[in-house]
Amino acid sequence: xxxxxxxxxxxxxxxxxxxxxxxxxxxxxxxxxxxxxxxSQVLRKDLPEDIxxxxxxxxxxxxxxxxxxxxxxxxxxxxxxxxxxxxILSDEGIAMVxxxxxxxxxxxxxxxxxxxxxxxxxxxx
Numbered sequence: 001x002x003x004x005x006x007x008x009x010x011x012x013x014x015x016x017x018x019x020x021x022x023x024x025x026x027x028x029x030x031x032x033x034x035x036x037x038x039x040s041q042v043l044r045k046d047l048p049e050d051i052x053x054x055x056x057x058x059x060x061x062x063x064x065x066x067x068x069x070x071x072x073x074x075x076x077x078x079x080x081x082x083x084x085x086x087x088i089l090s091d092e093g094i095a096m097v098x099x100x101x102x103x104x105x106x107x108x109x110x111x112x113x114x115x116x117x118x119x120x121x122x123x124x125x
Contacts, residue, residue, distance in 0.1 A: 004038045005098025006051050011088065012041050014075070015097070018089050027108045028094070039098060050101040054088050055124045060096065063104070063115035072124050073097070092116060 007015070018024065019032050052058050052073065059070040071086045079087040088097055095107035095114050101121055107114040 003099075003103070004040055005035055006040045006042060006048065006100075007036075007098045008044050008047055008053060009041050010044070011053055011097060012036065012039060014089065015094070018094070023089070024094070025108065025110055028110075031108070032094070035098070048100065049123065050121050052093075052096040052099055052118060052121055057120075057122045057124050058096065058118065059120040060092070061117040061119055063117060064112070068119065070120075 015032060016036060019029050019036075022029075024032060047053055054073055054075055057070060057072045059068065061068050071084045071092070073088045073093050074080075074085045076087045076089050079085055079090075087093055091107070091109035091111060091114065095105050095109065095116055096103075096118060099105055099118055101118050104115065104117045107116070
């Protein structure tokens with residue numbers, strides 16, 4: 001996780017608020033604050049197409065169980081896991097947000113360490 005992430009200002013603020021409300025572990029908080037400090041903030045229209053963000057459909061591989069999954073990352077209030085619409089503040093969302101296709105992210109989540117590889121990112125309808 002050495003490269004800087006790219007976030008829209010809205011997602012940046014959402015994550016900052018999530019951390020402030022203590023919704024993450026101490027280890028996640030340290031990592032997130034470090035990432036936010038180095039993050040590039042861009043307008044929604046300037047966000048590169050291969051970056052994980054809200055309203056993007058992401059295919060990723062979980063290296064812990066070798067499973068591939070495709071989900072749409074949405075805002076916390078629009079989350080519908082049964083329809084593969086996952087909150088950007090979920091463990092997987094918070095780990096991958098701001099990263100791009102090809103990145104492999106190792107992340108300490110509440111349910112155990114994640115190792116996720118971003119395979120594909122596309123704009124949601």
